[in-house]
Amino acid sequence: MKLHFTKMHGLGNDFVVFDGVRQAIALTPEQCRRIADRHFGVGCDQILLVEKSTRDDVDFRYRIFNADGGEVEQCGNGARCFVRFVHDKGLTDKPAIRVETASGVIEPRLLDSGLVKVNMGVPRFAPGEIPFVANAEALTYPLEVGQHRIEIAVVSMGNPHAVLRVNDLDSAPVDILGAAIESHRRFPQRVNAGFMQVLTPHDIRLRVYERGAGETLACGTGACAAAVAGIRQDWLQSPVSVHTRGGDLVIEWAGPGHAVLMTGPAETVFEGELELT
Numbered sequence: 289m290k291l292h293f294t295k296m297h298g299l300g301n302d303f304v305v306f307d308g309v310r311q312a313i314a315l316t317p318e319q320c321r322r323i324a325d326r327h328f329g330v331g332c333d334q335i336l337l338v339e340k341s342t343r344d345d346v347d348f349r350y351r352i353f354n355a356d357g358g359e360v361e362q363c364g365n366g367a368r369c370f371v372r373f374v375h376d377k378g379l380t381d382k383p384a385i386r387v388e389t390a391s392g393v394i395e396p397r398l399l400d401s402g403l404v405k406v407n408m409g410v411p412r413f414a415p416g417e418i419p420f421v422a423n424a425e426a427l428t429y430p431l432e433v434g435q436h437r438i439e440i441a442v443v444s445m446g447n448p449h450a451v452l453r454v455n456d457l458d459s460a461p462v463d464i465l466g467a468a469i470e471s472h473r474r475f476p477q478r479v480n481a482g483f484m485q486v487l488t489p490h491d492i493r494l495r496v497y498e499r500g501a502g503e504t505l506a507c508g509t510g511a512c513a514a515a516v517a518g519i520r521q522d523w524l525q526s527p528v529s530v531h532t533r534g535g536d537l538v539i540e541w542a543g544p545g546h547a548v549l550m551t552g553p554a555e556t557v558f559e560g561e562l563e564l565t
């Protein structure tokens with residue numbers, strides 16, 4: 289079966305996007321891994337499947353699969369690419385869209401500037417909602433990782449994040465420590481591990497070792513989680529510019545109980561067809 293796809297990216301976090309509105313598409317974890325493979329497939333960090341929703345209070349549903357084949361709850365850079373995709377494909381002409389994801393409804397909006405602003409919902413911190421194994425809720429938690437004892441904040445942006453502050457992002461052991469945090473036994477559903485360097489109260493540098501994809505050039509939900517974790521600890525003030533290796537995002541958060549707003553670009557790279565076996 290031949291499937292049309294669009295290759296997109298948000299700050300270098302790249303996606304293979306399928307139109308599941310006009311054609312019925314079901315992907316197995318093995319098929320996702322093959323599509324995402326950078327040598328034998330198209331290559332991407334995540335696969336996005338745009339579908340009709342059965343709910344009448346939303347415009348679409350979109351599903352997200354990591355490069356390792358696992359379906360996940362949320363994707364910030366993907367949300368911006370999703371909006372650009374449904375507009376470019378003529379699936380809607382509404383600038384503001386309500387979208388069902390596995391972890392709830394988000395509201396992306398295409399701005400006149402061409403950037404996309406997404407209401408990513410209210411962040412959650414209770415250990416059970418991450419999920420993270422802890423006796424009680426705290427601002428940060430000590431975590432034993434191999435020989436190291438690190439201090440992390442945990443945030444759910446619909447998907448799970450651990451955020452660690454470092455002094456120098458360039459020398460941070462993102463690969464080794466990121467992989468160890470991702471599969472730490474205190475995160476029963478694994479976790480995205482963010483390494484944040486605070487530059488000023490309104491600027492951070494961020495690298496994220498993503499669950500199911502390894503380090504990516506940018507992570508939208510990771511940027512939201514890092515900004516929120518920094519604001520809660522009084523290191524940061526909204527708005528926060530998040531400088532990733534793929535470019536910049538702006539995150540706004542008015543504090544507990546408020547939704548996180550993320551603004552950034554979404555780009556189409558090319559269109560193609562692939563044989564799904």
Ligand SMILES: N[C@@H](CCC[C@H](N)C(=O)O)C(=O)O
Nearest residue numbers: 363364365447499507508509
């Ligand atoms: N790149 C994404 C996050 C994708 C999902 C994540 N790896 C997870 O497993 O939760 C983003 O931009 O937010």
